[in-house]
Amino acid sequence: MKPLSWLSIARLGLVQMALGSVVVLTTATMNRVMVVELALPAILPGLLVSLYYGTQFLRPRFGHGADQGGRRTPWIIGGIALLAAGAVGAALSVGLMERSAGAGIAAAVPSFLLIGLGIGSAGTNLLALLASRVSEGRQAPAGSLVWIMMIFGLAVTGITAGILLDPYTHSRLVAVTLGVCAVALALACIGVWGQEGVAAGPAKPRHQAAFRDVTRELWRDPRVRVFTVFVFASMLAYNLQDLILEPFAGHVFGLTVGESTQLGGMHHAGALAGMLIVLLSGTLLARWVTVPIRVWIVGGCVLSGLSLIGLAWGGARAPDWPLAGNIFTLGLANGTFAVAAIGAMMSLAREGGDGREGVRMGLFGAAQAIAFGAGSFIGTAMVDIMRWLTQADATAYGAVFTFEGFVFLIAAGLAMRLTAPGPENRNQTAMMPGE
CATH class of the missing domain: 1.20.1250.20 (MFS general substrate transporter like domains)
Structure with a gap:
């Protein structure tokens, strides 16, 4: 199997950029809204984020599923889709918290679980795809490149969302989250398109x-x-x-x-x-x-x-x-x-x-x-x-x-x-x- 070129590695880095772009809205922007605008206890977003971490023990299972099927692209795209659905659900739940804290929290729990599941599925299989296709000696610089792209995604999303969210309303938060998720899904599709199929051949159980x-x-x-x-x-x-x-x-x-x-x-x-x-x-x-x-x-x-x-x-x-x-x-x-x-x-x-x-x-x-x-x-x-x-x-x-x-x-x-x-x-x- 032909090793990935630097251009192909950079394209896969778009997936990592997409992950960072969505996550920053949930861990930074929505965190602040809950604590400041809604005056909720700071432990609430902390517990919600802990739900994401609590799903991470499933990462080996996500990787095993892709190993068995012989294809990682569906797990990556599916993971980004789950992440996007969870992020939009989280944005909607923040608005609901203003009307009813209990109902909003109840809606946020499954949303943050989806966020964790999506990151686990996409992130694990993205790195597994890189592991199988990056040539010996390029692993560390390849890791640097995709992580730099993730940081770039964090920064760009943080700045852009900050501009679009002023003056703040819950409807603006939902709209911005929808836009970021749409862009993230598009970046992920561009990143993985053709990366497996051309070199790896047809999918087959392994x-x-x-x-x-x-x-x-x-x-x-x-x-x-x-x-x-x-x-x-x-x-x-x-x-x-x-x-x-x-x-x-x-x-x-x-x-x-x-x-x-x-x-x-x-x-x-x-x-x-x-x-x-x-x-x-x-x-x-x-x-x-x-x-x-x-x-x-x-x-x-x-x-x-x-x-x-x-x-x-x-x-x-x-x-x-x-x-x-x-x-x-x-x-x-x-x-x-x-x-x-x-x-x-x-x-x-x-x-x-x-x-x-x-x-x-x-x-x-x-x-x-x-x-x-x-x-x-x-x-x-x-x-x-x-x-x-x-x-x-x-x-x-x-x-x-x-x-x-x-x-x-x-x-x-x-x-x-x-x-x-x-x-x-x-x-x-x-x-x-x-x-």
Whole structure:
């Protein structure tokens, strides 16, 4: 099968852009409307988003279904359609909440479940398709490209929707959501059109084994098991600081809302820079120097851990600590390791040529999504507990950042254990794909 060209990879990135465009409306815009315009408790959108995370254990099942059928395009397009239906339902439920909070919440629950199911189906099989079609050595830069496109989708949708929603009305929210979903579905169709059929031939079933048997067999593989644990540990550490970084800047450094928001932008800018570095190293600079995936992953985890420990150290020295530089460095390390880890996932997902890329990627994706959901809750809960115990903001946040830093260092240690597959170490404890 002919590997995907960069143009084809970019086209598949349109699917990731579509996912990000719809998700930003549900996690940012609708979240704000519920809390600010409707004056509902902040825990409500938090619980609704947790429903999305709660569906992510089904990712291996979505991947297995596509593995059996031999086609991923229907699962991707169907997933985007489910996501769009859920987003429109969520927008309608927000309007209903103004009339009856109970009825609106009841309508929002199935809508957010659809959002989670759609993302799980489309996201898992998009990465599985990339895993099976991206050539060896391109996994990390390919991961960078599709994630950069997702961030672009987030940014464009956020800015455009923000303009169209003023002055705010519930009908405007529904109309904007319908428009974004229509564009997302069109982008997804353009992204996957012809990507499988031309090269892969007609669809045919490839696996008839039961899902439980397949997952049990994969979990017995120590390489898959250790890599799944690594994904969970690293992504847990990645997301632990997500909801506490800006409150830390306000409580410890005394920054205003605008200043802390800009600080969050520094973190995203650093992450984007890290992704671009990995992309450039695998494309324009590849003829002069080749950096193995292991270096990006281990280096990114170590630098992330040290940056978080630096935040803990700097909190005790506020306001003299160079906070912006520290945050940018953290973002740079986060972006570098994250897209390299995605590349490693793609490489390991297609290992063996057994046609089980979907269930493998589903297993890794479930570990990542569950870690994200757990990270948001654990990070905020730890800060509340530590603030209550210590009565000192710098100490409380510092303890949590230090914990996060050590989790990243543990993840780096797991990555160091991952060794290249080969006849002599096929049954060893772990592996590093793509080297």
